[in-house]
Amino acid sequence: MTSPIRVVFIGHAAELSGAELGIAELVSALSDVDLHVILASDGPLVARLQRSGVSVEVLPLRAVARTVKREALVTRPLRLFAAAAEIGAYGYRLARRLRKLRPDVVHAYTLKSLVYGGLAAKLSATPLVWQVNDRIAIDYLPSPAVRGIRLLARRATAGVIAISETTLEPLGALDVPTSIVHHAIALEPRAVKDQHDALVVGMVGRLAEWKGQHVFLAAFAQAFPDGLERAVVVGSALFGEDDYADALHAQVEGLGISDRVEFRGFRDDIAGELACLDMLVHASVLPEPFGRVVVEGMAAGLPVVAPAAGGPLEIITDGVDGVLYPPGNVAALAVVLQRLASDGALRVRLGEAALRSAERYSPERAAARTLAFYREVLRETAAPRQGAPVSSPSGR
16 A cells, blocks of 8 residues: 655745635645645634644745735845845755655745745755746736746746646746646535625625726726615735725725625625625636636626636636626626626526536545646656655644
8 A cells, every 4th residue: 555645735825815725625635645734924824724634834934035026026126135035045944844844745836935945845855846826927927037937837846737727828838747727616505695685796806906896896887877786895905905905995986886885805704705696796907817716606606707818718608607708898897797687597597507617626626636746746756755744643
């Protein structure tokens, strides 16, 4: 009987954003794996993993490196230099930890963890699998960063997992194994639908300009300039985007719809929030790498309206299990909202088809594909080393 593959997951953030939620679902579903998670900061993800019985530790990375933003790569060279120095030092600390844990595979699931994890994996002679959750393209990152990350993908990894075709394609040709494994999304029992008289249209996700809450609100005001229809915005500004959150409140006042728009802030019970909606809107103005909330809305049996770009274009079949519209086009989104609002039978048909389509994204499927990929990477590199397990005696 072969021993389980030993895997150490590494990531720099512990907030419950899309990538972190996907990892939490994935590691909870992985079987035949002895796994351990090393995070560079403390936060809600730690407790989430511990509740699932996952072995997790925090190896702190200083904020100067952990919180450096994309813009600093070209606008703040001194900040970038300090961040690079800290990341290099952290890579050495992580390598020492990996030498003690002796995993078969290191799984880095964020951009920053690719950088320091690439160094640590090389120093500890451990194959690194990078899970790319972002589009490595110049409309998302400065061009020097794009070139650097693409180089790391070629030189520092033993394999690359992409969460969509949208995230894999910009990397170009790679000499290492690749696989597409969509984010793991637990399909919870459908919440009892909230009964209400007025149509409720909602958007769920962190408040960030590229996520397009301003597009949604403008389209809602255009589609329903008066009447009983209501808009709900669920989410908060997670990464220093409070100015954008303030601008959204000002936008609602300027549009004259403040009495019909509710800002719900961050919510843990997404299923409960979705049960209060009649349809869900996704409005990113840049191509979404995947679109976790799109699948969550589909799993709730909602008609989902999303931009015809990026991950949603791979998830939704237009007119079958959702509706697509040109990204950032307020007028087109308003037309779709009006059409769905006036056709209850269409909303029901789309929602039922969406529920069936959402089954493709279960954690069990993601876990099976991930485990198969680990085995492929190990065949391409070396046989699993013998030694003590990386985590607790429970095997988690």
